[in-house]
Amino acid sequence: MSDIIAPTRGAATLHDVAREAGVSLATASRVLNGSTRKVAESYRERVETAAEKLGYTANLSAQATARGTSAIVALLVADIADPYFGQLASGVARGADEAGLVVTIAITERDPQREVKLVRALRGQRPRGLILAASRVEGPDAAGLQGELEAFASMGGRVVVVGPGGGTARSVAVDNRGGSAALGTELAKLGYREAIVVAASEGIRTSDDRLEGFTEGFTAAGGSVREVRRTGFTRDAGYAATSELLEGDVPAGTLIFGISDVVAIGIMSAVRDAGRQVGTDIAVAGFDDIATGRDIRPGLTTVRVPLEDLGYRALHAATDPEWDAAEPQLPLEVIVRGSTPPRT
Secondary structure, eight states, rough: OOOOOEEEEEOOOOHHHEEEHHHOOHHHHHHTTSSOOOOHHHHHHHHHHHHHHHHHOOOOHHHHHSSSSSSEEEEEEOTTTSSHHHHHHHHHHHHHHTTOOOEEEEOOTHHHHHHHHHHHHHGGOOOEEEESOOBBSSSGGGGGGGHHHHHHHHHHHHHEEEESOOOOOOOOOOOOHHHHHHHHHHHHTTTTOOEOOOOOOTHHHHHHHHHHHHHHHHHHHTTTTEEEEEEEHHHHHHHHHHHHTTTTTTOOEEEEEEESSOOOOOOHHHHHTTOOOOOTEEEESSSOHHHHHHSSSOOOEEOOOHHHHHHHHHHHHHHHHSHHHHTOOOOEEEEOOOTTTOOO
16 A cells, blocks of 8 residues: 655645634734734734634745835844843844844854945845944945945835944944043042053944043043053953963053953953962953953953843834934943952
8 A cells, every 4th residue: 555645735825814714815914914004803813813823924025025124123243152242132132022023133253344245135135124233343344335234225224323323324322432431530540550451453443432432531540551452352362462461561550451341351361371360460341241240250340331221222223213313322330340459
């Protein structure tokens, strides 16, 4: 006896759902495709029950064609392994969930031309919004990005930049310069007089603003920045730069400011591996206040950025028809912990 193979049934269609629910195709579409037109609650429940029973999934491509944009928000980050971007993405996801949207995350690896290619590729999905959260790079390496963003906006999508904006993009900014200036001032008041800054490559706006702000605040309060080491935005970059520094003359009482908490954690590891002590010997500070910096010992002195709130605000900037460009920036706070004890 030969086996009988049951016919394969294709994916459930909107027509199938409407038939199962006993409603018109238009009513089923309004319920499942996010129409702003109201549907009676009894019909809505019947349609949603039928869709769940049949395993119906909305065709996002078809929705995008019909509406001009899809129920997707694209988020570009530099490095998803960096807790900074993870916490920010959490805020974006929370806002998207409330709005019934799906978040697509793409990773730029801090490569300006990769960012250009990703924006070009994402245009094909017609996302409702595009949030650029990767560290902004200025100069010829970023050539072509503005044109891609303008093309994206011309298709009905909205561009949001986390940081200083440009063109028609909405901006959700962080006062990197002001926050790092406050940090520099506070650390000079604690008695520190010599600092080294481990920063990212020149031209990365976030790093440049933090470096300039820290230098202004620290020197105005009586300190001096003796050296700036240019490296990357990673833990390993902070570790390598500090290991090299400690092969030379770094006297006790020197403060090393890592341009981010992730960099600062690498700095702390390098200090320990060199046989030095964090805090009482070499002081270390960072910026962002990621959770790891609170848990390590000694705790990391930093500037607290409300990252989840920042992501949540960026999501609303990408989706809300009305947006107040003059809305105050989120407040930052200097947090002093054991990595920078007062110097007598």
